[in-house]
Amino acid sequence: MLAVAEINYIRYEANQKGRSYSDIAKRTHHDPRTIKKYAEMKDFSLTKRKQVRKARVMDPVEPILDERVQEDLKN
Numbered sequence: 259m260l261a262v263a264e265i266n267y268i269r270y271e272a273n274q275k276g277r278s279y280s281d282i283a284k285r286t287h288h289d290p291r292t293i294k295k296y297a298e299m300k301d302f303s304l305t306k307r308k309q310v311r312k313a314r315v316m317d318p319v320e321p322i323l324d325e326r327v328q329e330d331l332k333n
Contacts, residue, residue: 260288265296272297 260268264286271277271285272293279297283290 260292260296265299265302268293268296 268282268286271282272279279290279293282288282293282297286293
């Protein structure tokens, strides 16, 4: 993440002065894709997205294995 001053400079140069992303990138020593991202960004909130995780592999099988272990302990 760039500093707020850098983001403001990028947005000013791109949106107000109409400079190209590659020109701004040369001046700031950042990648043109980074310049494009910050120049076009509308929402600057830092909320993190909740990570979605897959179900564990053992979840469907675990009750069956527990049942078999209990049966083996009885015998």
